[in-house]
Amino acid sequence: MSIDWFVIQNYYGQIAHLYDNTRPLPPEVSAKICNCILKLVKATPETKFLEPGIGTGRIGFPIIKQGYDYTGIDISEAMMNQLRGKFSEMPENLTLIQGDAANLPFADNSFDAILTTHILHCIDDPLVGLTEIKRVLKPNGVYLSCEHLHCSYQEEFFQAFNKIIAKYRETSQHKKEKISPFGEEMQQKLVEMGAEVEKVTAARWQQSQTVGELFNMYRSRAFGVCWLIEEDEFNQAIQEFKNWCDNTYKSEGIILTDELIFNITVARNWN
């Protein structure tokens, strides 16, 4: 097996109920992203979608609501249960499977459109994930690699927290974070693998949060970075992080506002 199922399932099992708050999508932004995806894949009533690492269905939900044939695969039932809970009745056009994106349980050339958001870095070898996507995508199919980027204040919090936990991580026995070989290089990887690639901005919107709200997300260990150290170390780190917040912003009530961006790397004619 290519992944540590227990570590990932355990992690997502603990944060599934908080997950959507870590990357909120206001309904109008979600609708805009949905329309952009449907246009990019030239969706028809026959279009069959696949989303490896579907999680809570943050991206797929409005597409499913429109009745498209949608299959999601994820190793965390807890994450998919959040998606199930968004419907009063399970839609007939939605299939959810617990499984591994590095070993997709589908025949070659099965889907017209495949999308992923923040999942390939979870796979031991993300290239295996991409190769699987290419295998199950129909020859004229479209692959969309989506990215919901951090804004500047989120990045500032993330960097400050990372700096604090660095000293604990030097000695920690905890599983080391994997560095994604993709990120900026996704476009190049897809070209090397034979795809025609285009980068599209699907949505830009303003987001506001108070310092206290963002700090509390860290305190409740909602982000992956909070699980890179043991619990005792985390309790010390979060106190240091509280001091950093107080020194930097003076009040938990300060409102932080910035623009968020949702980008899609589109791969077509992949052969």
Ligand SMILES: C[S@@+](CC[C@H](N)C(=O)[O-])C[C@H]1O[C@@H](n2cnc3c(N)ncnc32)[C@H](O)[C@@H]1O
């Ligand atoms: C960061 S979350 C992203 C969820 C969703 N795509 C989104 O953007 O809201 C990563 C998701 O990938 C799932 N995951 C991680 N490794 C996986 C694997 N090898 N196969 C399938 N799902 C996996 C996790 O359980 C989690 O639901």
